[in-house]
Amino acid sequence: MSTKVLAHRGFRSLYPENTLLAFQKALEIGAHGLELDIHYSKDGEIVVFHDFELERMTGQSGSIYDFTYRALSTMTLYQNNLKERIPSLKEVLELFSKFEREQPLSEPRILNIEFKAGSQFYPDIEERTLKLALNYLNKNQLIFSSFDHRALVRLKELDASVLTGALTTALLIEPWLYLDRIHADFYHPHYLTLSGDHLKGLLMQEVKINTYTLNDPQVARQLIDQQINAIITDCPDKILALFDEEVV
Template sequence: MTLNIAHRGFSGKYPENTLLAFRKAVEIKADGIELDVQLTKDNVPVIIHDEMVDRTTNSFGLVKNFTYKEIKRLNAGGNERIPSLEEFLELAHDSNIFVNLELKNSIFPYEGLEDIVLNLLEKYSISKEKLILSSFNHNSMMKIKEMDSSIKTGLLYESCLYNPYNYLKTTTASALHPCFASLLQNIDETKDLIEKNVEINTYTVNDVVYMKALIDLGVNGIITNYPDRLKELL
């Protein structure tokens, strides 16, 4: 069965990566939530997608240049605030929802991010059966596996990978997290991956036509801004 994973929460209708968007995803009974984590200047993990706060808040500048106290003052839409990872994990623990946590370290390395994230996941007793960490930084995902081989990891990529099955095996990762277009552009390869039981969670699918095509292919998870649309199809 294909999982319905709310991209940055229910971001199609509510401010992305906010507690409101996460709560609304839980309310409509999405199977999971995808979210992004970065570190503030004082090494507090916070939930925001862009490396800069310009697009989603009433301020400007790099996330890594704000202290946690400073970043919590920003308006992330509708008077919502940028949540800390701890605030999200409290909600995730209580709701028992599947968590797809993306480490946003493909531009800035955020030294210690892997350690900080793993420690918090343990603190809040997040079930490893309902958890996957992902990143465009594949070295980071290999580091996660070295630190805890039982944690599932997903390799994010936008364009097509050459021989993705072999690449997945060399990285020790658990799943592929491709842009949906790369799957539809290479149907035979996608079918082959699925036949080989490769876990595929694809992003960001908002059109019901593409949702249906991917469900029919049998991907494991669809990451969408509109979990309500996907839920209706499923």
Template sequence: MKELINFAHRGAAGHCPENTMVSFRRALELGATGIETDVQMTKDGELVLIHDESLKRTTGREAWINDVTLEEVRELDAGAWYGAEFAGERIPRLDELLELLKDRSTILNIELKNGMVQYPELEAKVIQAVRRYEMSERVVISSFNHYSLAVCKQIAPEIRTGLLYGEGLYEPWKYAHTVNADALHPWYGAVLPEWVAAAAEEGIAYHPFTVNEPQLMQKMIDAGVAGIITDYPDRLAELLSPKRV
């Protein structure tokens, strides 16, 4: 049985400002074996790591990512909203995270945020960056936009993809085959042990999100999932510790 992947959601988002380098580094310190992040594109076509299409919540600026340049984005403070001790943290470029992880065994889950905004050639640009760092075997590209994931597989069949969805998707492991996806990334409420087993028989892994309470983490572990996406990688690392077996 493969080791369950401890995906730190937007880094250690339960402890640090999400999708910042301090959050990613802290996640690794807390035992994460995977990092989850969100990628979007600036006005001048640069790949940056931020969840919301708008800059308002995490930087205070009234603007959308696709309306500002990378230079403008890098001037913004993405840490102070979370706590004064994080003031000065910047919105990272995808390359910065790839550089951090390139010599590690960490799995990187890159979510393409191309729902509200259709970023031109986002798939190709992300894949180009992943290949440049020779990380194709350690990356999972996910999205709620399943058309986008189909494009990713056409460009890079060697890179794994994961279907993000909420609930009510009937036999999602069969649907996954229609877009050549390798994994299912459902809301945790859409996970049952029998579904995980059925998916595994078809070679499809379950990586539910966003699982933060230890009791719920244990429920997902008992269901047989292959990975868990959490804001608290330390809590999951503790549950997975050999000392607890």
């Protein structure tokens, strides 16, 4: 098994996060996949954005779900003197599937869609997102993750064969037991929790690990050597370079 490199909110270290430009640039350099975040707009469009509040990325006050998609799409996202806009999930899926058709890798790319909240906050978002995503990609190309694990349970109720990943911030004791209980396929821990006996236990239990947000090549090298499933990173260029070193 070869560890995959998933670009966290796209090529976030150089381009405005969660934008078509950031996703395009990550795919162009050979990232094995993308990670992105979704919300509803006021009018129910599935939009790609990380925060509940708009201010950090747009300079405007207010919550993302209080604006229509048309209004959101006119807002400017700033980073590194670049100006981009908030895309819909449909737009990202169109871009992603175009790369799959025109510039395929040796293995299908992976799209990790993170629900910032489940249907208790955004009604039917799991069902609508799953239906939309499957119009563009195969199930084996999709991983649905969330800190709201109720969303993962709901996805499995909709289709037991879809792939889900449980996001955590703190170290869990024997997480494989919890993953089994919620039928999650992947464990998405912060990389700082992957050390010593904890990592050893995960590997012994054959837990599929997709760790975030790892930008340190030295630490990434250690986890690649342990053959974890995926590294989610703001710096896909730096982590991909480790694979070039293997060839040399």
